[in-house]
Amino acid sequence: MKKILLAAGILVGLVCPCLLTHAAEAPVPSAENGMITAEEWEETFPEIVASYNANAANSYRISYLDTDPYLKNIYEGYGFAKDYTSAVGHSYCLEDVYKTERPHALANCLTCKTADFTKMVNDLGEEVYSYDFEELYGSMVQSVGCYSCHENKELEEENLAVTHSYITLALGEEYDGIDPSILTCGQCHIEYYFDPETKATRMPHSDIASMGPEATLAFYDEMGFADWTQESTGARMLKAQHPELETYLSGSFHANMGLTCADCHMGKSISETGTEYVNHTWRSPLEDAGLLQYCAQCHKDTDMAQKVHAIQAEITTAEKELGMKLSDLKDGLAAAVASGKNTEEQLDEVRSLYRSAQWYWDYCYVENAEGAHNSAFARDCLAKSEELIDQAMDKLGVLEV
Numbered sequence: 001m002k003k004i005l006l007a008a009g010i011l012v013g014l015v016c017p018c019l020l021t022h023a024a025e026a027p028v029p030s031a032e033n034g035m036i037t038a039e040e041w042e043e044t045f046p047e048i049v050a051s052y053n054a055n056a057a058n059s060y061r062i063s064y065l066d067t068d069p070y071l072k073n074i075y076e077g078y079g080f081a082k083d084y085t086s087a088v089g090h091s092y093c094l095e096d097v098y099k100t101e102r103p104h105a106l107a108n109c110l111t112c113k114t115a116d117f118t119k120m121v122n123d124l125g126e127e128v129y130s131y132d133f134e135e136l137y138g139s140m141v142q143s144v145g146c147y148s149c150h151e152n153k154e155l156e157e158e159n160l161a162v163t164h165s166y167i168t169l170a171l172g173e174e175y176d177g178i179d180p181s182i183l184t185c186g187q188c189h190i191e192y193y194f195d196p197e198t199k200a201t202r203m204p205h206s207d208i209a210s211m212g213p214e215a216t217l218a219f220y221d222e223m224g225f226a227d228w229t230q231e232s233t234g235a236r237m238l239k240a241q242h243p244e245l246e247t248y249l250s251g252s253f254h255a256n257m258g259l260t261c262a263d264c265h266m267g268k269s270i271s272e273t274g275t276e277y278v279n280h281t282w283r284s285p286l287e288d289a290g291l292l293q294y295c296a297q298c299h300k301d302t303d304m305a306q307k308v309h310a311i312q313a314e315i316t317t318a319e320k321e322l323g324m325k326l327s328d329l330k331d332g333l334a335a336a337v338a339s340g341k342n343t344e345e346q347l348d349e350v351r352s353l354y355r356s357a358q359w360y361w362d363y364c365y366v367e368n369a370e371g372a373h374n375s376a377f378a379r380d381c382l383a384k385s386e387e388l389i390d391q392a393m394d395k396l397g398v399l400e401v
Contacts, residue, residue: 026152035119035147047271052146052280058089068320070327074358078228078239079103087368090144090282098137107131111164111201112188115147116140118163126165130199149184160184166192170203178208178249185261186245191216191363193225211246213363213381217356226355232334235351240362247367252374267291308372315364315371315378322361322382322389329354329389332396341400350395357388 027040042049064084065071075081079102088096093113097104108129110117117140121128128136151161160180162168164187167175175183195202204219205211217238220226226236248255254264262278267290269279285291286305295304333350336342364371364381371378 029152031141033116033119033123034152035115035142035145036152037142038146041146045277047269047275047277048280051269051277053091054281055089056091058283059092061085061088068323070323073327073330074323075239076232076330077230078237080239092143094140094143104133106194106199107133107136108194108199108201109133110136110140111192113143114140115142115145115163119147119152122163122165126198126200129194129201144188148188162187164188164201166201166203170205171207176207179260181260181262182245182248182255185265186248189242189244189368191241191243191246193220193227196225205246208249211243212250213240213243213360213384216246217359230330232337233330233351233354234337234347235333235354237355238359238362240359240366242366242368243363244367244369244373247369247374247377250374250377252377254373263294264291267294311372311375312370315375315382318379318382319361319365322386323365325386325389326357326361329357329392329396332393332401335401336396336399339401346395346399350392350399353388353392353395357385357392360385360388 026036027044029036029040031037038049038052062085064086065081071084072081075084079100083101094110097109097113106129107117110133111129117128117136148163149161150159151163153159153161162175162180162183167183167187171178178186190203191205192201192203194200204216209215210219220238225238227239229236248261264285265282267279267288268276269290270276279288285295286308292304296302299307333347333354336350337347360381364378364385367373367378
């Protein structure tokens with residue numbers, strides 16, 4: 001049984017709702033794929049399901065292409081130059097992947113967007129990743145749901161599940177010692193890639209030590225992988241995904257303390273009838289007074305909202321400044337290529353630096369916490385990116401345009 005600590009009225013550790021209510025047998029699924037839905041759990045766990053459904057309230061989107069116009073230039077030739085919006089509630093994952101203007105020819109784009117697809121891969125095997133997106137989408141019903149984190153098990157004491165097989169393939173049966181209450185969230189909040197041959201989703205890590213931008217870049221370089229080749233520069237570029245797991249486990253203070261994702265993003269709530277349950281509305285701890293009380297155990301009377309917003313403002317400002325500098329590098333490289341006056345060897349030196357600089361910058365930019373998960377790590381990523389940009393600019397300065 002997972003150890004449960006209750007402190008300041010907050011649940012520490014992501015646990016099964018039954019631990020706060022009562023054990024129950026799983027309902028008989030009505031879906032053809034045999035997946036138990038949130039609606040089918042509702043009779044037994046009404047508070048849990050209501051809090052899960054509340055994720056639909058987070059539907060506000062902003063376009064990063066509007067707030068950061070340089071992105072269209074940096075991502076030239078890739079789908080994110082067409083459509084890139086802020087994250088919304090997990091309720092919209094399936095809808096969003098369908099409506100996006102980014103192309104999605106294959107079903108592997110559904111990997112973390114719907115519990116139906118996860119179960120299909122687990123039932124039928126990895127060939128599902130290479131199915132046609134449009135043909136498969138119509139059979140997808142659930143967004144991220146109960147199966148994603150709890151599988152189809154009866155609601156017993158230990159019911160967290162790492163449902164994505166690529167995690168076990170990469171990290172092994174023991175997950176390199178990563179607590180399942182972190183990895184259950186982290187199985188989707190990670191950097192990943194699609195295998196060039198099988199189209200299956202893969203993690204570019206084999207353990208915690210091989211996580212992080214430097215090791216991952218080396219992995220991609222060794223396998224000769226690129227997400228796309230930019231036409232104007234000829235550079236083989238990488239697009240980071242959303243490496244929350246890697247960022248958090250890369251020496252963050254809270255990870256070293258043993259805190260899990262749930263400690264900051266899921267609190268214990270009490271219903272109107274006095275029932276205690278784990279709140280499944282995933283949100284910032286700054287939006288939950290109870291979670292802020294938990295923070296206060298260490299942070300005392302610190303204004304946490306002010307502290308976190310200051311970090312995020314610092315990192316966001318640095319990202320924007322560096323993003324424009326990266327955009328200038330891209331334009332300079334494109335001009336050097338277009339001139340036809342430089343050798344491929346000269347251009348490749350700059351292309352390599354540009355690819356790496358973009359990678360380190362993007363690794364920070366796409367991580368959803370904007371520095372709050374690991375501010376030192378975020379600063380290091382941006383500093384490395386700027387160092388590489390400066391090196392590339394120096395080399396570019398001696399080329400003919």
